[in-house]
Amino acid sequence: MYSDKVMDHFANPRNVGVLADADGVGQVGNPVCGDMMTFYIKVDGGRLADVKFQTFGCGAAIAVSSMVSEMAKGKTIDEAMAITNDLVAEELGGLPKNKMHCSNLGADALHEAIKNYKDRQAGVVPAAKPEADLHEHDGCACPYCDSALEEQDKTFCRACRVEFEECPTCGGITKKGDKTCIHCGAPLGAKG
Amino acid sequence: MRKVYLDHIAATPLLPEVREAMRPYLEEAFGNPQSLHAAGREAQEAVEAARGDVAALVGSRSDEIYFTASGTEANNFAVKGLALGQQAKGRHVVVSAIEHSSVLNSVKALERQGFAATLVPVDRTGRVDPAEVGRALTGNTVLVSIMTANSEVGTIEPIAEIAALCRARGVLVHTDAVAAAGTVPLDVKALGVDALTLAGDQFYGPKGSAALFVRKGVRILPLVDGGIQEGGRRGGTENVPAIVGLGTAARLAARDMESRAAALRPLRDRILDELPRRIEHVVVTGSRTDRLPHHASLCVEFVEGEGMLLFLDMNGIAASSGSACTSKALKASHVLLAMGFDHATAQGSLVFSLVYPSAGEDVDALLEAFPPIVDRLRKMSPLYTAFLKERGS
Numbered sequence: 001m002y003s004d005k006v007m008d009h010f011a012n013p014r015n016v017g018v019l020a021d022a023d024g025v026g027q028v029g030n031p032v033c034g035d036m037m038t039f040y041i042k043v044d045g046g047r048l049a050d051v052k053f054q055t056f057g058c059g060a061a062i063a064v065s066s067m068v069s070e071m072a073k074g075k076t077i078d079e080a081m082a083i084t085n086d087l088v089a090e091e092l093g094g095l096p097k098n099k100m101h102c103s104n105l106g107a108d109a110l111h112e113a114i115k116n117y118k119d120r121q122a123g124v125v126p127a128a129k130p131e132a133d134l135h136e137h138d139g140c141a142c143p144y145c146d147s148a149l150e151e152q153d154k155t156f157c158r159a160c161r162v163e164f165e166e167c168p169t170c171g172g173i174t175k176k177g178d179k180t181c182i183h184c185g186a187p188l189g190a191k192g
Numbered sequence: 193m194r195k196v197y198l199d200h201i202a203a204t205p206l207l208p209e210v211r212e213a214m215r216p217y218l219e220e221a222f223g224n225p226q227s228l229h230a231a232g233r234e235a236q237e238a239v240e241a242a243r244g245d246v247a248a249l250v251g252s253r254s255d256e257i258y259f260t261a262s263g264t265e266a267n268n269f270a271v272k273g274l275a276l277g278q279q280a281k282g283r284h285v286v287v288s289a290i291e292h293s294s295v296l297n298s299v300k301a302l303e304r305q306g307f308a309a310t311l312v313p314v315d316r317t318g319r320v321d322p323a324e325v326g327r328a329l330t331g332n333t334v335l336v337s338i339m340t341a342n343s344e345v346g347t348i349e350p351i352a353e354i355a356a357l358c359r360a361r362g363v364l365v366h367t368d369a370v371a372a373a374g375t376v377p378l379d380v381k382a383l384g385v386d387a388l389t390l391a392g393d394q395f396y397g398p399k400g401s402a403a404l405f406v407r408k409g410v411r412i413l414p415l416v417d418g419g420i421q422e423g424g425r426r427g428g429t430e431n432v433p434a435i436v437g438l439g440t441a442a443r444l445a446a447r448d449m450e451s452r453a454a455a456l457r458p459l460r461d462r463i464l465d466e467l468p469r470r471i472e473h474v475v476v477t478g479s480r481t482d483r484l485p486h487h488a489s490l491c492v493e494f495v496e497g498e499g500m501l502l503f504l505d506m507n508g509i510a511a512s513s514g515s516a517c518t519s520k521a522l523k524a525s526h527v528l529l530a531m532g533f534d535h536a537t538a539q540g541s542l543v544f545s546l547v548y549p550s551a552g553e554d555v556d557a558l559l560e561a562f563p564p565i566v567d568r569l570r571k572m573s574p575l576y577t578a579f580l581k582e583r584g585s
Contacts, residue, residue: 010502016572027574031536032524034496038574054574056536058498062572179304 002059003093009063014070017052024120026112029105035061037109039069043117048072048080053109060099064106067092072110081114083107193508196554200394200486200545201343201371202512206437207396213440214398217433225430226421235432242439246403249442250369250388251379258404258422259435263370263391264294266404267337269415269426270366270387271298275307275335277411278364282332283307286363288320288349289530290342295368296526299337308332317479318347318531322354333363340369340378340388344527344543345478346487348372355384364410370394370402374445375453375484386410392434396548397441401434452548453485459555463488463544466555470563477528477541486547491533492540494576495569500542503568507561512543536575 002010019040029036035057042050051073055065067088072080085104089095156163163176167188178188197205217238223231225239240254247254260266275285287299289311299309310328314320320338329336336358341348355365366387369378373388374395380388387410392401406412406425418427460483468474473493492500497513504511528538544558570576 007502010499011506013572018577031534031539031575034524034539036574038577054572054577056494056539056573056575057496059502061496062499 001096002063003095005091005093006060006063006095009066009092010059013062013066015052015066015073016054018054019050019052022052022113024113024115024117026109026114026116028109028112029057031056033101034058035101035105037061037065037105039065039109039113041072041110041113041117043077047074047076049074051110057105058099060095061105063092064088064095065109068106068110077114077117081111083110194553194557196509196557197547198544198550198554198558199510199512200547201543203393203399204396204547206398207441207444209444210397210437210440214433214437217436221432223432225432226419235430238436239430239432242435242442245439245443245446246390247405249378249446250373250390250405251381252405253408255423256380256405256408258406258426259430259438260402260404260426261400261431261434263292263368263389263394263402265415266389266391266402267292267294267368267370268298269404269412270368270389270406271295271335271337272302273412273415273425274364274366274387274406274410275302276305276413278334279307282330282334284310284330284332284334286310286312286325286328286333286336288312288314288338290314290318290320290344290527291337291339292343292368292370295337295339312338314530316532317482318342318345318477318527319479319482320349320354322350322357325354326357329358329361329363333361335364335366337366337368339371340367340383341372341376341484342478342527343371343487343545344525344541345489345531346371346484346543346545347478348376348482348484350482351383351385359384371484371487374442375449375486377449380405380407387412392438392441395441395445398434398437400431401438401441403438448548456486456546456548456550459546459550459552460486460488462552462555463558464490466559467562470559471566474566475537477531477533484545486545488544488546490542491528491537492542492566493537494540494573494579495566496539497541499569500540500562500565503565504558504561507557507565509558509561512545513541 019042022040023043024041027038038054040052041048051069053065053069055062071083085107088106164173165176167174221234223235225232225236243254243257246257260269283306285299285302285307287295303309312320312324312328325336338349338351338354340351351367358365364386367385368389370389370391371394372378373390386407388405390403393399412425414425416427421427421430464476467490468476475491477489477491501511501513524535524538525541528541
């Protein structure tokens with residue numbers, strides 16, 4: 001299921017840990033979708049002198065975090081910002097389709113940490129991060145084909161081309177135009 | 193490295209006696225049971241003998257057993273066939289929130305056809321309260337389907353009580369006994385159910401072998417339309433080797449069930465007692481009293497199931513998880529969520545299900561390998577770091 005490279009980064013992850021004196025911290029994901037990542041960066045002379053991470057998630061999520069940390073270490077801020085999810089997946093020798101979601105989180109967490117560093121440099125007081133909503137409804141994967149959904153894709157699955165709407169009863173995403181919700185079976189459309 | 197297989201709920205090994213019983217029907221005895229000639233008669237006799245063995249396992253008549261290709265098919269057959277068969281009387285069905293997807297999605301299919309459905313909740317141990325089922329019944333209810341035992345948390349449900357209550361109201365009862373049949377004694381008369389699903393790959397029979405018991409006189413519509421096989425209720429040429437394997441496995445289960453359970457129960461209890469003792473923040477899921485004899489399940493807080501499974505696999509130990517990442521759908525187990533576990537805890541769900549014969553050394557291997565795995569993954573977990581910070585250590 002996983003490439004040798006993924007298994008190597010999962011079993012022997014690089015740069016695991018916390019930087020107590022980090023210059024930037026980024027956190028993405030939540031346990032509802034199964035993955036949560038925190039990245040810590042230390043910046044010296046415009047380069048990422050140190051990168052550490054912690055990850056709650058599957059094998060792919062851990063391998064992706066490890067790979068991102070390795071790719072980012074020593075890079076300039078701009079170079080690190082140019083690390084994309086696709087590049088990470090490519091470096092890992094590919095990921096199963098339903099795990100692409102994890103690679104998306106990896107680069108995002110790094111970019112969040114860099115953003116946090118830039119904000120601190122600019123003297124922007126970081127807004128209190130809202131607690132991850134653990135009761136938020138699925139929305140991590142298409143309920144019809146299980147492909148991972150991007151944040152902006154909550155209305156449409158690019159893989160199976162299904163258009164979604166939010167179920168007024170349970171809040172889950174379900175096929176637009178269906179008579180009942182795929183999750184809770186409540187009638188859609190006409191309310192009451 | 194010792195290979196330790198703790199994934200009974202995924203598949204059981206085929207018993208040598210079962211394989212030998214099947215072999216002639218994969219080789220020289222290839223006839224079609226519906227044929228008039230000797231080869232056909234030979235196959236038909238084998239199918240009918242197997243039907244008798246399966247009937248004996250659950251205390252039914254032979255002609256109340258219908259062979260299917262999987263537990264999923266039998267559940268579809270039961271839920272759709274029974275509900276559609278009674279729809280002149282009403283169009284409401286009741287199931288529990290922790291049913292297998294083959295029951296839940298069959299109910300969704302009925303809803304698309306205009307049926308109404310009620311999901312009955314479960315308590316923290318995964319037990320359905322019969323009184324809740326009673327409250328869910330309406331004048332329109334035609335079918336109640338509650339599983340005999342849940343494969344993810346091992347809890348055995350009070351089916352006899354539920355069935356008595358439904359019977360008094362004239363409502364049919366189906367039970368998905370895939371996780372229980374062949375491992376705990378079941379008698380359809382004592383349970384008082386109208387239909388029951390069982391699958392051979394849960395008691396050392398072949399994959400692709402399953403059956404539905406339907407009480408004589410109960411109207412059920414076919415799921416697979418076709419010829420005269422299975423009394424016209426399930427078309428398609430009989431899978432004779434699988435059916436023979438199912439029958440043999442059923443006969444052996446009826447004979448050996450008690451001794452297998454007696455051997456596995458102490459191993460199960462050792463896992464359930466020892467892991468929470470050796471690792472902090474481990475919660476046993478399911479009931480400690482009404483529990484399948486081969487089934488241990490728990491949630492490990494602050495880590496996710498797949499990582500644990502991968503490391504266990506590297507240590508030669510096969511187990512399974514109900515976590516989001518191991519299911520393709522990236523969703524936490526509906527069973528654990530229905531039992532009131534939060535998402536983060538549910539993601540750390542693991543099931544260790546023992547196959548017969550397992551040895552004390554298998555459990556030793558697990559107890560030794562597992563704590564360092566959890567430790568390693570927790571060191572990587574931001575949730576664990578946050579927890580330690582909160583606790584002030």
